[in-house]
Amino acid sequence: MKPIFGTSTIQADERGRIRIPSSYRTALGDTKIYGFKNKKGCYLRIFGSDMLNSLLAGYSGMVPPEECRTSARVRGIYSHIRELEEDKQGRFTIPQNWREKLQIVKEVVFIGMGNTIELWAKEVYDEYEAQQELLEDDEDENGDEIFGTFKF
Numbered sequence: 001m002k003p004i005f006g007t008s009t010i011q012a013d014e015r016g017r018i019r020i021p022s023s024y025r026t027a028l029g030d031t032k033i034y035g036f037k038n039k040k041g042c043y044l045r046i047f048g049s050d051m052l053n054s055l056l057a058g059y060s061g062m063v064p065p066e067e068c069r070t071s072a073r074v075r076g077i078y079s080h081i082r083e084l085e086e087d088k089q090g091r092f093t094i095p096q097n098w099r100e101k102l103q104i105v106k107e108v109v110f111i112g113m114g115n116t117i118e119l120w121a122k123e124v125y126d127e128y129e130a131q132q133e134l135l136e137d138d139e140d141e142n143g144d145e146i147f148g149t150f151k152f
Contacts, residue, residue: 001050003027003115004024004027004028005112006111008024008109008110009107009108010108012104012107016099016104017087017091017093018091018094018108019090020046020092020110021110024110024117027112028046029050031049031050032049032102033051033083033086034048034084035081035084035098036080036081037080037098038084038116039076039103041101043102043111043123043124043125044090044094044118044119045117045119046117046118051115052081055077082095082098102121103123104121105111105121107121107122109121109125110121111125
């Protein structure tokens with residue numbers, strides 16, 4: 001699978017339908033797409049069938065009934081995954097309760113995260129970015145922690 005990276009901002013249509021940018025959709029492959037809403041409700045993680053199968057394989061057989069903590073974690077993951085059904089134009093609709101939790105009104109930001117995509121409400125992402133800029137101001141000016149020894 002080709003890595004997915006970069007950001008793209010689009011608008012939902014009047015019915016709340018959203019289309020994944022074509023380069024991102026192509027990278028996911030010819031597959032059904034799924035969404036996972038994180039517990040904090042900041043963003044929706046979107047991925048294809050291959051990633052779903054890998055995720056579920058990692059948790060299969062991991063839920064002995066006596067392990068309440070493990071069961072709760074697996075239940076939390078499974079219960080927050082949904083298929084995002086695309087129409088003939090490649091648009092999907094996020095369930096209303098998820099849109100409310102994610103604060104999606106009109107504009108959304110897609111962020112490529114390697115083998116998955118994050119979808120944020122633009123306002124929420126802009127606020128997140130502003131907070132990150134404040135944190136970056138406190139970092140060492142001689143390097144970037146993410147890229148280590150690479151200098152730009």
